[in-house]
Amino acid sequence: MDLIKRINAHFSDSAQLKLKAARELAAPIAAAAERMVQCLIKDGKILACGNGGSAADAQHFSAELLNRFEMERPALAAIALTTDSSTLTSIANDYTFVEVFSKQVRALGRPGDMLLAISTSGNSPNVIEAIKAAHERDMDVVALTGRSGGKMAELLRPSDIHLCVPAQSTARIQEVHILTLHCLCDAIDCLLLGVE
Numbered sequence: 001m002d003l004i005k006r007i008n009a010h011f012s013d014s015a016q017l018k019l020k021a022a023r024e025l026a027a028p029i030a031a032a033a034e035r036m037v038q039c040l041i042k043d044g045k046i047l048a049c050g051n052g053g054s055a056a057d058a059q060h061f062s063a064e065l066l067n068r069f070e071m072e073r074p075a076l077a078a079i080a081l082t083t084d085s086s087t088l089t090s091i092a093n094d095y096t097f098v099e100v101f102s103k104q105v106r107a108l109g110r111p112g113d114m115l116l117a118i119s120t121s122g123n124s125p126n127v128i129e130a131i132k133a134a135h136e137r138d139m140d141v142v143a144l145t146g147r148s149g150g151k152m153a154e155l156l157r158p159s160d161i162h163l164c165v166p167a168q169s170t171a172r173i174q175e176v177h178i179l180t181l182h183c184l185c186d187a188i189d190c191l192l193l194g195v196e
């Protein structure tokens with residue numbers, strides 16, 4: 001096994017995918033940032049969810065909005081639905097794991113809030129249920145997916161924004177997801193602070 005060759009291939013594949021994704025996703029990422037800023041300045045909040053690595057991404061993004069990214073600005077309203085183990089275990093234990101995010105969206109979501117729904121396959125049942133709950137609450141959805149967008153792609157409304165990474169590998173898709181989230185944080189800061 002030539003590990004160095006393998007590692008170089010991972011870096012090369014990831015870099016090439018990022019350049020391809022930039023060509024396809026720059027415009028919808030900008031649109032998502034503008035929509036999020038509109039939500040935030042009207043006192044809305046952003047709820048974020050996902051499983052596994054995407055749970056970590058949801059938390060990473062909400063922390064950068066609530067605390068800070070790279071510029072000094074006021075704290076922004078964002079909540080990851082992946083972090084409260086008492087809430088997550090009680091919903092999963094008393095009902096089903098499929099409902100762990102949707103029940104929180106129904107409790108916390110208000111019209112004008114937004115849901116950031118992250119899934120590399122687009123097929124995680126609990127993320128799908130969260131999208132349905134967000135629609136019931138008149139919340140727009142920004143969906144971060146990969147592959148074909150899965151069942152999430154079919155569920156989205158015209159007012160939602162779909163950022164689908166053109167790749168099959170979960171790891172490669174996640175690597176573009178985290179870059180996309182940093183682009184969103186940077187764009188939100190630029191729009192809020194009026195950076196030219």
Ligand SMILES: O=C(CO)[C@@H](O)[C@H](O)[C@H](O)[C@H](O)COP(=O)(O)O
Nearest residue numbers: 051052053054119120121124170171
């Ligand atoms: O981070 C990884 C793989 O790189 C895993 O933890 C991965 O996120 C989990 O298998 C998720 O359950 C996959 O869900 P999804 O992206 O298909 O919604």
Ligand SMILES: [Zn+2]
Nearest residue numbers: 053170171174
């Ligand atoms: Zn991973």
